[in-house]
Each structure stands twice: as structure tokens, then as C-alpha cells.
Amino acid sequence: METTTDLTTEQIARAFSGHRFDLALQHLADDVIWTSVGGGPLVGRKAVAKAIERTSADLADVTTEFQRFRSVVGEESVVVDALARYTDADGGVSIVASCDVFDFAADGRITEIVSYMIELPS
16 A cells, blocks of 8 residues: 555645545545535544545446546645546436645645535536
């Protein structure tokens, strides 16, 4: 299994935004704050982990195709811009544009995430 020292901040951010939560979870600071714009913040590793578990369960029977997936790396931050097509088990389709902004501590752990999402007409 990869550890914090095995991944760059860009790889960690891309794992989170790409729904590879098993890789991203171990890189959360204990006092991480995740804000989904338009909703309230989740504070702490446990709260974020619980939300990740719910998202993973929601996506279990969904096929995700990223039509755009790019990242921009700064000194202490990484931004991931994505456009994804989600197809559920019944064939229903949702297209979602998202942008996640990650701030990192010196040890490579995520200290804050700000997520912007909007569902587009499919």
C-alpha cells in the first residue's frame, strides 16, 4: 500500500477527486476541513471519512467516465478540475462539473478541501 511519502500532493489530490478514496483517506490531517460550496463544512478526519464512505457507497453501482481531468499545482495547494459522466445501474446519466481546491501541510497531509460542483444537462 502507498503511504504519504510515496505520493506527491498532486497524486493525492487527483486520487481524492478521482474517487480513489482508499488512497486519499490516509493523507487527511486530523483537523482537516472539507467545504462543499453551498453546504456546511465537515471538520475533522472522522467527519470527512464518513462522507467519503457515503460517497463510495453511492458510487458502488455507478460507472464514472472522466471527460476532463486536469490539475494545477502550487507550492502548498493543488486544484483539480473535472468533468465526469456518471451512469447508474439503470442507465440514468448525470454529468457533473467539479473543481476541488486542496491545501497541504508541510508533511503532505490535506488540511483543507474546498469543492465546487454543478450538475449539467445530460
